[in-house]
Amino acid sequence: MNFAIVGCGHIAHKHAEAILNAAGANLVAVCDTDESKMTDFIDKYKAVPYINLDDLLLNNDIDVVNICTPSGFHANLTIKIAEAKKHIIVEKPIALTIEDTDKMIDACKQNNVKLSVVHPNRFRPAMVKLKHLINNGFFGKLSHGNATVRWNRNQAYYDQAPWRGTKSLDGGVLMNQAIHNLDLLLWMMGDAEEVFSMAATRFRNIEAEDVSTGVVKFKDGSLGVVEAATTVYPKNLEETLSIFGESGTIKIGGTTASLIQHLNVEGYSEDDVKQLIGEIEQDPIGKPGHQCIIEDMIEAVQNDRAPVVTGEDGKKALELVISLYNSAELNKPVRLT
Numbered sequence: 001m002n003f004a005i006v007g008c009g010h011i012a013h014k015h016a017e018a019i020l021n022a023a024g025a026n027l028v029a030v031c032d033t034d035e036s037k038m039t040d041f042i043d044k045y046k047a048v049p050y051i052n053l054d055d056l057l058l059n060n061d062i063d064v065v066n067i068c069t070p071s072g073f074h075a076n077l078t079i080k081i082a083e084a085k086k087h088i089i090v091e092k093p094i095a096l097t098i099e100d101t102d103k104m105i106d107a108c109k110q111n112n113v114k115l116s117v118v119h120p121n122r123f124r125p126a127m128v129k130l131k132h133l134i135n136n137g138f139f140g141k142l143s144h145g146n147a148t149v150r151w152n153r154n155q156a157y158y159d160q161a162p163w164r165g166t167k168s169l170d171g172g173v174l175m176n177q178a179i180h181n182l183d184l185l186l187w188m189m190g191d192a193e194e195v196f197s198m199a200a201t202r203f204r205n206i207e208a209e210d211v212s213t214g215v216v217k218f219k220d221g222s223l224g225v226v227e228a229a230t231t232v233y234p235k236n237l238e239e240t241l242s243i244f245g246e247s248g249t250i251k252i253g254g255t256t257a258s259l260i261q262h263l264n265v266e267g268y269s270e271d272d273v274k275q276l277i278g279e280i281e282q283d284p285i286g287k288p289g290h291q292c293i294i295e296d297m298i299e300a301v302q303n304d305r306a307p308v309v310t311g312e313d314g315k316k317a318l319e320l321v322i323s324l325y326n327s328a329e330l331n332k333p334v335r336l337t
Helices: 010-021 035-045 053-057 071-083 098-110 125-135 179-189 270-282 289-303 311-330
Strands: 002-006 026-031 048-050 064-067 087-090 115-117 142-150 192-200 211-218 223-229 238-245 248-253 259-265
Touching (some): 071 087, 098 311, 115 311, 125 179
Parallel strands (some): 064 087, 142 223
Antiparallel strands (some): 211 223, 248 259
8 A cells, every 4th residue: 555644743753664565555645834844754765755745645646645744734634635535644633623523433434534642652562452451351340540641841851843732733742742641541541431530831931841740440330540741851751551450450550551550350370470571571672563553544544444543532632631721720520521
């Protein structure tokens, strides 16, 4: 299948490498209004450059378009690409408003194209194993979960581009970094029902928040705790996901949540646990998540099924972020719609 990338900033290089390494994928075109940003893609991948998206969409050889622009542009681009009958992989967050997200999902349905959102952490071996354990009843009834992102993004990071840290095009630590962890929390715990949150902009000269804490009530009555910060000195400290059930406890952590740091599951002996932890430690990242997203899209199109991470999944993560934002602004609990 032939892929194109729209928006040739930092994350686009990860998409290009994923396409290069994915079975059955070819990068044939790139598009950016800044010609200089396309040079590396032309030289390394022999991709055809386009300054104008309309011209790229006239290329009938393109099957899938990967959107790697600032988040505030995702909605309009998705709708235009869907109307051109191209399948779409869009970077997280899917959009910045629920209204835009609904328009994106509707446009893809009306034009019979697939829409996948880049939440690649679902494909990490530890997360895949945890999802299997939960789905097969090893954890029993869940009591609560905890998602923690204690990272550093210094001022230079935000100064790389004028859109970074803005509310209209980017968002803060919840929208930009921790949305992956919120997606994992929802994937493991189920849909959220109510939140209460506080947020602040403590260190960075940005519009959005650089630290946030909150609690979540899920529809099954279980609870969640969210802590996210880009203020941790002097570098990334940890990213963890912990899940607690009546017959299982797990903590997946490390600088990026990829190592099983603690596991107790009913029916698992000490030797079983040691073996599993050892297997994960040998290859904690596994196949790169972006590559998994690419290959999953190819299979979804070929088999006419939904992608693993759908537009609706992206909407749930976004809705949780927006609800946390609203709660912090209103200083009271907020129910999700």
